[in-house]
Amino acid sequence: xxxxxxxxxxxxxxxxxxxxxxxxxxxxxxxxxxxxxxxxxxxxxxxxxxxxxxxxxxxxxxxxxxxxxxxxxxxxxxxxxxxxxxxxxxxxxxxxxxxxxxxxxxxxxxxxxxxxxxxxxxxxxxxxxxxxxxxxxxxxxxxxxxxxxxxxxxxxxxxx
Amino acid sequence: xxxxxxxxxxxxxxxxxxxxxxxxxxxxxxxxxxxxxxxxxxxxxxxxxxxxxxxxxxxxxxxxxxxxxxxxxxxxxxxxxxxxxxxxxxxxxxxxxxxxxxxxxxxxxxxxxxxxxxxxxxxxxxxxxxxxxxxxxxxxxxxxxxxxxxxxxxxxxxxxxxxxxxxxxxxxxxxxxxxxxxxxxxxxxxxxxxxxxxxxxxxxxxxxxxxxxxxxxxxxxxxxxxxxxxxxxxxxxxxxxxxxxxxxxxxxxxxxxxxxxxxxxxxxxxxxxxxxxxxxxxxxxxxxxxxxxxxxxxxxxxxxxxxxxxxxxxxxxxxxxxxxxxxxxxxxxxxxxxxxxxxxxxxxxxxxxxxxxxxxxxx
Numbered sequence: 001x002x003x004x005x006x007x008x009x010x011x012x013x014x015x016x017x018x019x020x021x022x023x024x025x026x027x028x029x030x031x032x033x034x035x036x037x038x039x040x041x042x043x044x045x046x047x048x049x050x051x052x053x054x055x056x057x058x059x060x061x062x063x064x065x066x067x068x069x070x071x072x073x074x075x076x077x078x079x080x081x082x083x084x085x086x087x088x089x090x091x092x093x094x095x096x097x098x099x100x101x102x103x104x105x106x107x108x109x110x111x112x113x114x115x116x117x118x119x120x121x122x123x124x125x126x127x128x129x130x131x132x133x134x135x136x137x138x139x140x141x142x143x144x145x146x147x148x149x150x151x152x153x154x155x156x157x158x159x160x
Numbered sequence: 161x162x163x164x165x166x167x168x169x170x171x172x173x174x175x176x177x178x179x180x181x182x183x184x185x186x187x188x189x190x191x192x193x194x195x196x197x198x199x200x201x202x203x204x205x206x207x208x209x210x211x212x213x214x215x216x217x218x219x220x221x222x223x224x225x226x227x228x229x230x231x232x233x234x235x236x237x238x239x240x241x242x243x244x245x246x247x248x249x250x251x252x253x254x255x256x257x258x259x260x261x262x263x264x265x266x267x268x269x270x271x272x273x274x275x276x277x278x279x280x281x282x283x284x285x286x287x288x289x290x291x292x293x294x295x296x297x298x299x300x301x302x303x304x305x306x307x308x309x310x311x312x313x314x315x316x317x318x319x320x321x322x323x324x325x326x327x328x329x330x331x332x333x334x335x336x337x338x339x340x341x342x343x344x345x346x347x348x349x350x351x352x353x354x355x356x357x358x359x360x361x362x363x364x365x366x367x368x369x370x371x372x373x374x375x376x377x378x379x380x381x382x383x384x385x386x387x388x389x390x391x392x393x394x395x396x397x398x399x400x401x402x403x404x405x406x407x408x409x410x411x412x413x414x415x416x417x418x419x420x421x422x423x424x425x426x427x428x429x430x431x432x433x434x435x436x437x438x439x440x441x442x443x444x445x446x447x448x449x450x451x452x453x454x455x456x457x458x459x460x461x462x463x464x465x466x467x468x469x470x471x472x473x474x475x476x477x478x479x480x481x482x483x484x485x486x487x488x489x490x491x492x493x494x495x496x497x498x499x500x501x502x503x504x505x506x507x508x509x510x511x512x513x514x515x516x517x518x519x520x521x522x523x
Contacts, residue, residue: 090271093271093273093274094271094273097273097274097277098273102277102281103277103278103281104274110254110255112254112255112258112259113254113258113265116258116263116264117264120263120264120281120282120285121281123285124281124284124285124288127285127288127289127292128288130292131288131291
């Protein structure tokens with residue numbers, strides 16, 4: 001992994017948390033954990049998170065509510081959220097997409113499946129960030145570099 | 161991020177499935193092609209490369225995993241994302257799907273949103289990867305051009321200036337007058353190249369905004385000819401502008417100005433002293449055709465393809481050793497395409513070059 005990728009996993013089931021986080025750690029990701037929605041939101045206030053795996057069925061605040069909070073905050077609006085659903089509940093899937101989830105994974109899942117989804121969205125996030133930075137770089141360094149060349153041209157071509 | 165129509169190949173032995181999947185995707189403006197088995201899917205890939213493939217796993221004869229492996233073995237195709245379509249009972253096979261090179265899978269019967277979001281995610285990812293590769297290539301090319309075509313004339317200019325300031329050349333001699341002319345010429349050429357480079361980098365990528373409108377082609381060409389008059393006169397080349405004053409095209413004035421400027425300057429560069437350049441005009445259906453014909457040395461057959469490819473850096477000197485970047489024609493082609501026009505090169509050996517640009521007359 002070229003740079004650190006931080007993934008936040010939110011699930012009220014400790015065993016699930018352990019399995020998922022161990023697997024993703026093996027793949028080289030940094031992991032943050034939370035057993036509930038409020039805890040997850042607190043982590044998001046301080047940590048830079050690149051992707052969130054979010055369980056839907058949780059006591060207190062459910063996954064959809066957590067997602068809506070994350071989407072309504074300007075600082076966290078771009079973070080991709082993948083829902084973890086207990087069974088293939090079509091209503092949950094549709095609702096998840098509607099409120100801004102980028103994908104979902106049905107539990108129990110295969111490691112390959114988890115990794116494929118996570119890696120797709122980590123890459124998409126990194127690429128979007130890259131393009132955003134690239135646009136800024138274009139405005140700054142690349143043009144500064146080209147401008148230097150142009151100034152060099154001006155020195156010897158006074159008509160320019 | 162993706163603006164053009166994306167092409168999806170759907171492979172499934174079940175006609176009803178094909179129909180349902182295709183109709184969902186068509187509704188969202190994707191271009192669809194269909195195949196009912198692996199071998200015909202592979203055959204289709206040879207004639208047209210899709211942006212993404214939806215591939216059924218359970219098919220008689222060659223199954224989806226085998227098809228996917230074949231696709232991934234081909235260097236032309238291995239960047240196409242493959243999403244598997246599987247029946248629920250097959251989930252154990254998933255691992256094999258990922259191992260054979262699939263990027264994801266969708267369980268049938270699938271939810272419409274799920275299909276669209278997965279397709280969209282992988283299209284965006286594949287597109288972004290392509291764009292990054294393109295950006296890197298452009299950057300490499302830019303550096304290589306700077307290294308070759310800007311550094312070397314500057315080195316020559318600086319050396320000559322040092323020789324003069326060091327007193328090695330008698331400023332009253334004929335030799336000095338000649339060197340001075342050469343210095344001036346090199347400097348102007350390098351400066352023109354620099355402007356081209358700047359224009360090109362500035363207009364690279366999707367951020368380019370054209371402002372197409374009705375453009376008076378005669379005025380634009382007359383301007384280009386005027387700008388290059390000195391170049392032509394120095395080689396005693398006559399330029400004839402056979403374009404009616406009322407001729408119009410629907411295009412972006414700035415980019416098309418660059419196009420004609422480059423074509424005319426190339427024609428001058430590759431036409432020997434005392435030659436002629438003729439700029440012709442024709443109307444063909446909804447297009448106007450502007451041709452630039454010179455009596456120059458012509459473009460060698462084996463090089464015609466190279467000068468229009470970004471990946472290859474081809475440059476050649478003019479008839480009196482004028483510098484070039486190998487960039488001009490790439491940019492010209494880029495700009496013509498962006499203006500929905502066409503570019504054609506005709507060459508009669510020993511008779512110079514004819515380049516024809518067609519541009520739409522109406523929006």
